[in-house]
Amino acid sequence: MTLKKAISGTNLEQAKSHNRRVVIEAIRTNGALSRAAIARLTALSSQTISNIVEELEEAGLLRPEATLKGARGQPAVPYSINPDGGYSIGLQLDHQLAVGVVSDLSGTMRARIERNVDRPTPAEAMPLLAAICDDLIANCRLDRKKLLGIGMAMPGPFGVEGMTSVGPTALPGWQGFPVADELERLTGIAVTVENDATAAAIGERLYGVARNLGSFVYLFIGTGLGAGLFLDGHLYKGSRHNAGEIGHIIVRPGGLACGCGKRGCLERYVSLRAAYDKLDLPDPDHASPALLEELLADGDSRFEAWLAEAVEPLRQAIDILEMALDPETVVLGGFMPLPVIEALAGRLEPLHLSVSSTSARTTPRVLVGAAGKDTSVLGAAALPIFSETNPQFDVLQKPVA
Amino acid sequence: MTLKKAISGTNLEQAKSHNRRVVIEAIRTNGALSRAAIARLTALSSQTISNIVEELEEAGLLRPEATLKGARGQPAVPYSINPDGGYSIGLQLDHQLAVGVVSDLSGTMRARIERNVDRPTPAEAMPLLAAICDDLIANCRLDRKKLLGIGMAMPGPFGVEGMTSVGPTALPGWQGFPVADELERLTGIAVTVENDATAAAIGERLYGVARNLGSFVYLFIGTGLGAGLFLDGHLYKGSRHNAGEIGHIIVRPGGLACGCGKRGCLERYVSLRAAYDKLDLPDPDHASPALLEELLADGDSRFEAWLAEAVEPLRQAIDILEMALDPETVVLGGFMPLPVIEALAGRLEPLHLSVSSTSARTTPRVLVGAAGKDTSVLGAAALPIFSETNPQFDVLQKPVA
DNA sequence: TCAGAAACTCAAGTTGATTTAATTATACGG
DNA sequence: CCGTATAATTAAATCAACTTGAGTTTCTGA
Helix, strand or coil: CCCCCCCCCCCCCHHHHHHHHHHHHHHHCCCEEEEHHHHHHHHHCHHHHHHHHHHHHCCCCCEEEECCCCCCCCEECCECCCCCCCCEEEEEEEEEEEEEEECCCCCEEEEEEEEECCCCHHHHHHHHHHHHHHHHHHHHHHHHHHHHEEEECCCCCCCCCCCCCCCCCCCCCCCCCHHHHHHHHHCCCCEEEEEHHHHHHHHHHHCCCCCCCCEEEEEHHHCCEEEEEEEEEEEEEECCCCCCCHHHHECCCCCCEECCCEEEEEEHHHHHHHHHHHHCCCCCCHHHHHHHHHHHCCCCCCHHHHHHHHHHHHHHHHHHHHHHEEEEEECEEEECCCHHHHHHHCCCCCCCCCCCCCCCCCCCCCEEEEHHHHHHHHHHHHHHHHHHHCHHHHHHHHCCC | CCCCCCCCCCCCHHHHHHHHHHHHHHHHHHHCEEEEHHHHHCCCCHHHHHHHHHHHHHHCCCEEECCCCCCCCCCCCCCCCCCCCCCEEEEEECCEEEEEEECCHHHHHHHHEEECCCCHHHHHHHHHHHHHHHHHHHHHCHHHHHHEEEEEECCCCCCCCCCCCCCCCCCCCCCCCCCHHHHHHCCCCCCEEHHHHHHHHHHHHHHHEEEEEEECCEEEECEEEEEEECCCCCCEECCCCCCHHHCCECCCCCEEEEECCCEEEHCCCHHHHHHHCCCCCHHHCCCCCHHHHHHHCCCCHHHHHHHHHHHHHHHHHHHHHHHHHHCEEEEEEECCHHHHHEEEHHHHCCCCCCCCCCCCCCCCCCEECCHHHHHHHHHHHHHHHHHHCCCHHHCCCCCCC
16 A cells, blocks of 8 residues: 655744745835835744844845834844846747846846747747857856756646647647757756746736735736735645646636637637637737737727626636635736736726625725836746745655655 | 735644644544554654653553454554543534534534524524533533634634625625534634535545545535635645635626526535525425435426526536646535435546646546435544644744733 | 574664753934 | 943854764564
8 A cells, every 4th residue: 555645744844934034025026125114024033033144144035135224122133035036037938029137136137038939839939049048148157056947838738738838829749749858858957937927927927916925826917817826825736736727717608619619718718819810810820919019109999898798707717816816906917918918907896796895905906017018028037936935834845855 | 014914933842743743634534553653654763653652641542452463573552532532512603403413533523403593693593502512512512621612613714805705605694604613602612614525525524535635625505606625735724714715706607696696606506495496495494405315306497497407507616726726636525415415426537638637647536425414423523623723834833822 | 493584672872953051233312 | 521222233042953973672584
């Protein structure tokens, strides 16, 4: 009889690692903090915090700021994240664009490269992505020792027969392709891959409007549509890494046929592709989001018709997410141009009655993402950093041999 | 400026508490285990496990079984949960029934009391529930010292204006009523309250088909409909304690009007109340689930018609849950009689294409709950136990003063 | 019968947080 | 301008819980 793996125990070493992360997270969400303030926030003793901060400063992750005078007592020395403490590369691959950025520890973009692609297969994309990485490293003269890793965002779902590589919103030929392994082989740098919605959720959580939230949903409107789920302070990825793939939930039974074989899928109504299709473009595979922004500005009647039709399915999706997950808020973003997202958001009220409809709330039910079009590539860049700094309770568990 | 509360640090004390829970959880999911086996499973040293087990045996939570001979080496002494290590009371309140049970540490029901109610208000229900507790304690001659607490399950959502006390599937007058506080005042025992779906999910996770799962969704079909979410080894309750309230998600835009004001809500199609309504009963407020079981056995044509109509919305709900949460499986259960649930489950195939449609899966996409009609009241009884034994990483965090 | 194996125990060792008591640097009140 | 209250920080000693390594026990199998 084989025993089911159990949740493993913990020890001082794991606890230490947890506390290091907690300190970084406290500074990240609050900005520069004195050691005494960190001690109060984390319920750890000031001595412990002093030891941890000393270590982290030594490691180059934290740096002291100017002392804060003006109050009684010995002036506090605030510490903040040291931007130069490390760098990471973020990659994003989509139907028409491959983007690569270098991000420092504070999330500032230090370099950005863009390359056009055309619904690339792995064979086409992998050398291009590796070349982008090389260029970024060369351009920034990056010290490889300070390069924490590569994070990559691309459309999901992963590994679902009949869905991953099928339909106009999917990239062809990626079914079963070991993206991370291959890119790691080509670049010699550790690679983490996430779907674009999850990457965007991380970006928004680290640098955007979700900075202080414990539970939120990021609705990524791109070529298709997906959600990134941040629940109870943790990214939730699902048992097969495909949580949040709500582009293919049925919101209109018997509605528009979808590439996945179902009818009335959400992304047939709310996505770039849905808008292109509604506009009856001659070549929807090569349309650009910028076009939608122009049409919106022009008050184009067909585009207005799409907007009007997209609002109710979007409202319905928000309703479903609110009822199912009771998040603090739903954040809208993605490749869809910001003015279009704002136009959609502006038409959402009145939202449906849901468990979010309480008068006692402080955050609006729906927020528009703050970090703009590069949210997910910055979020992707944050993947290697995130894994180093977000308190992951998994880490408290000892690795089982 | 007020600082956002940060995730707090941890220390030896918290780590110890975590490890105690991990040991109990390992035995609970695997059955009796020797100390050496626990050490291997948890990655803790055998000495540590010996210390912990000694403590837990002292406390009466664990008991040694007969030594296991037959292998080389010193024979192992397996330890199992001591059923008499503690007791808890489970309560469940619904439209027509109040149930109370006594459960021992192993989840065995030691006593059960049932009382009829009629859509009770708090003023009616609270004395009754307190009386049930008194009777249970008297009947079982329970040692109050070994009574871990009271867990109560009732329909959600909680605290949503226009939803908590509105409509035929809601209980009237409970909006804003402090159930736990009041019951605690009446009985003098600590009380935990959860919605029925969440309680059922706990029951199924501790004693039923979800015993070894890390992520699953329990779909509770009762007077209304709700989901209990167990994600990544933790119960997910939502930011306002209302996650899983999917009875009111819209699955048929413009469909049947619902008490909440929306149209086409899931529970208008899949719930006891939906079946009663479809059958055009003269007094649907006082119909009983047993009636549905009879009609199913008789092959009643109107009931068959309801079944046929309920299947697609249910399939759609499963699709939504799978796509949004990517659980290992979806478990069906609730007040709906088991044969009816099995009839529904039998008609679900073919399920929609989702991220769960992978050939590599070991668990079926949909399971019928194992623990029967008392799943949620047993789950409720487990609430005080669960909070003592399930490794909750929250516990690793020091309480902030 | 005895070597090997596995479970378990004992006693010291290690680690990292806590406690307690200084020490330092500032504001404020007189 | 000075003394005191206040708050941050540091230093040294202490403590709690896990780990290590060397036994000890009790079995199987040759």
